[in-house]
Amino acid sequence: MSYKLPALPYDYTALAPYISKETLEFHHDKHHATYVNKYNEAIAETDMATKPIEEVIKAIAGDAAKAGIFNNAAQAWNHSFYWDSMKPNGGGTPTGALAKKIDADFGSFDKFVEAFKQAGATQFGSGWAWLVLDKGTLKVTKTGNADNPLTAGQVPLLTMDVWEHAYYLDYQNKRPDYIETFITKLVNWDFVAENLAAA
Incomplete structure (x- = not known):
């Protein structure tokens, strides 16, 4: 059972100008x-x-x-x-059950954003920031290099790649600008909501 490289779920130009x-x-x-x-x-x-x-x-x-x-x-x-985890015209705020769960577990959407930005910005070197479901509770976590929340028994709902190759051509060393753009312009909240519903 070889693992197939999936095609991108959008055209190569679809995330421009945020990701080229x-x-x-x-x-x-x-x-x-x-x-x-x-x-x-x-x-x-x-x-x-x-x-x-x-x-x-x-x-x-x-x-x-x-x-x-x-x-x-x-x-x-x-x-x-x-x-x-990304889509054209993404970002904004989630709705429905996902929005309620974020409010319940983080206190507010803004507090989730703050935690997610912090995870991405403070991951030293290469890695990932995640929104996960952990024993029924939403949490923000980060992993180094290739690691992911599956190994900790958590259910991944959203991820942001903070390896330099994810953003360097577009943002150079300004990782915080990439993180801000990811949240406000790129997040596919429909995908996150589907993952939560299926968990």
């Missing part, structure tokens, strides 16, 4: 594709080849002997999730 065509081409077609290819090469002719990628990620997390497989598996999965 060039960034999406490099990020999806080069970075993401490489993780997928290396993962498939690593699991070929092993018992992992028949398992869903999520199962593999959870099974080998923390196993130093399988760190290379884990890094490529988790990065392949994280990026697929990241593309769906």
Whole structure:
């Protein structure tokens, strides 16, 4: 069961001017594709080849002997999730059950935004900021490098990539500007709401 590189859920120009065509081409077609290819090469002719990628990620997390497989598996999965976390004309505020849950668990949407920005800005080096469901409660978390909340038994609802290749062509070293833009112009709240409903 090889893991297929998913097509972007929108055109390469659809997120401009916030994320450029060039960034999406490099990020999806080069970075993401490489993780997928290396993962498939690593699991070929092993018992992992028949398992869903999520199962593999959870099974080998923390196993130093399988760190290379884990890094490529988790990065392949994280990026697929990241593309769906954005949409053209995204951002704004969520509605319905998701909005109520954010208010209940964070106190307000603004407090969620503050926590999410903080997670993204303070992730030292490469990594991810997440909105997760943890034992029924919404939480903001961050992970380094390839790690993701699946390994902690949490349900990912939203992610923001803060590896430099996600934003450097468009924002250079101004990660806070990218984070602000991600929240106000790019977040796909419909995707987040679907993930919450399915959790």
